Amino acid sequence: MAISGIFIYLLTTLIAVLVYYFIQHFSFWKRRGIPHDLPVFPYGNLRGIGKTHHLRQIMKAYYERYKKSGPFGGFFFFLNPAVVIFDLDLARDILIKDFNNFMDRGLFYNERDDPLTGHLFALDGTRWKNLRRKLSPTFSSGKMKGMFPTVLSVGDQLHEVFDKSVTNDPVIEVKDVLARFTVDVIGTCAFGIDCNSLKDPNAEFRIAGAKAFAKTRHSKLITGIIFSFPRLARKLGIRFIHEEVHQFYTRVVYETVEYREKNSIKRNDFMNLLIELKNSEEGLTLNEVAAQSFVFFLAGFETSSTTMGFALYELALNQVVQDRLRAEINEQYSKHGGKFTYDAMNEMHYMEMVMKETLRKYSVVTNLIRRPINDYPTSDPKYIIPKRTMVLIPADAIHRDPDIYPDPEKFDPERFSPEELQKRHPITWLPFGDGPRNCIGLRFGKMQTYIGLSILLRHFKFHYSEKTPNPLVPDLKNSLMSSKGGIFLRVERLKID
Template structure:
């Protein structure tokens, strides 16, 4: 047989075998009688992503289509079979009751070659538990009180900048200036530097923060490879952080740590706490386990995730809140009256304790997070085979990705009447007490919930209370109603700016 013919047979045979494996993989759920949509051979069930649909649309439409068919529906994340959770009882098992079987998120990380991926959000198993034990004490209410004055100082500058903008034009694009506010807050608390992005929209720190969220080291095929074959990718020393982003943040942290240690500087901020974790040789977790101190690279990774997880989510939440308040002036006025009354009670000084008295403002923030769930899906990875209680037909196999559609649950009329209407009364004390906590998941739930939740809530409360005290917001012809969402972002984000009419009070 000629060599060419032999090679042709081998190639045809190999292609046929690969197509057989692909077809088998893409019929996993169908062969088991689990409801699912027929997948696209390459994109699975996320067809239209980044072109005609945003991620939130995918989760909501899939949830509505299959809710009631079982505890979960089959789903294909590209070519990989995944579990799409439909039942809040199963979600509660995964996030809380049977957490040890679903401890990982399933995202790629490679701290050895890519130091900034050694952050707590991406870590798995024992490494995650150790880091969580180390960091948990830094996010207590007591530590938030220490950082509160620092955030207030940035808040004062924020209002000064906002006033200057209103003097120039009553038409304000709030999304950008809110992002600059939260970047300056996190820059000073997590990195110990004055970013000055409120005064300088082109500040390097802001540019690098945004770049880390919207630009990627690899294209779609590279991302798919990292997440489909993480062990092989680590053996190949593959990185996902952009080179200039890595260099910038490692340098900033190194210089900050060296400066504080050399000059014995303390600011009672997040960086101080990370430095303590770096230098304290005798650390114990709550259960008595000895913990090794952080390396400089681990310090940088935790500061980095503090930035990327905090500035976009908090600023986006404030932007959506103002967008809704501008359309509901009665609700806006009620919130303003609460802020003014509490400030008068405390001699016009915004303190940590008086901020916590602003119950109606909290309801507004909670309702904003319900309607605009910044992270619309929670990801978990199954670490051992799991049979859904009471449903032996439904088995989650080891290594299978799990999707819990938090944003879709938040817009389910079974849990929230008139779910597409902005109504802070959804979070009155009475209604919260009647609702299972698993029906509200903007920060996740269970042992792997958002560790920075208190800080995010704090800077959001400060930002909104200061704005409501000083300004009135209304819609204008430039306000996009309804909002269109960014199709390229995994998070909920508006496609364009949020333009509002602003009047100084």
């Protein structure tokens, strides 16, 4: 009895200590007098995420509720105190002016135990700075121009697949075909491998890409805790990437590097540039090559294919916009001898307006994340961002703010005419971030998206069909902005003069 009594006493004491700790922990913003919603253990202010709500819906509701309360609001990202930025000048300072204090994202990575997490998107501090400096030249306009013919050849295959599909059934689920297109583009440019997923939907790379998003080692709750306490998770040697995914991408990179070096193979692709860095004086390790290839593949295929799908969806609903864009595409083909060239792509101004409006309305990455190295005072002495606190800049909510973009649900590329751009604050369009830590692959994403859409719109017209969802329903299980159940459009073959 004595032993069981002691055990019950210790257990009760432990529970009491934990309860007290979390009461104190969740009063973080209350003690500072910062407006916030009451958190719920263990989800913080993310209750229902992935089940009843998407992150973008949670953040948009929060933004609308508190945006006029001050420069930022308090938030709990699972167990992690965070701030949500409302003031655009403050957002600009965080991303650009005071970037040296906000260089880090504070995401989980574990290069020792989970090598594929040691990529540019997640790393912090000196590790990030050095890697960004090494990789930046690989995404120059000159390098993109060298890769252009490779991407264009995959675009021709995309045309063939659509042409064959229209013959069988004019209603096509475009999201899946576009994902296979970007898998083939990234597989070719990042790994130098002909993935063949356009011809074979069950190709190995296509399946591996889907698993990288769908398969995780842990439940959503454990994943949330890992990202709430990334330093602790790293010290404990926790791994995040599923073993099957890890084995596939590591094997592909190791075999590709070995084969190219052994046979002195050179190609105009990302892998070739990484191998050159690996063999340079301040080179990359093989694990670093694998990690950068991995994140380039994931970031490139999912974001671009999703954006292209949303663009075609809106063009099907807005035929006037589609016709104007097609006219510009045909004009560039005629101007450049009936071919789509790198220069033609860069002269497509209406395409740029259409894509910017697509990315405004459908922000694939809904929030930008930073963490200050030191405490950061704002213009209001009450509002101080404590060091290492997660900072969320709600890009999607800003993009849908009617005070910034009137009638935000309307698809209107004219919002991005030169005249309209001059009227808005520079930090009101953030699909690629801003400042020194913006998306390094911006040029590549633009290139594969413009090529894919130009080829499709030149040869096909897209219409609303009885299977087309309206409005689109977000996939709650995808952390990125994605449509549930695909995007079905009726596709009409056009005659080319």
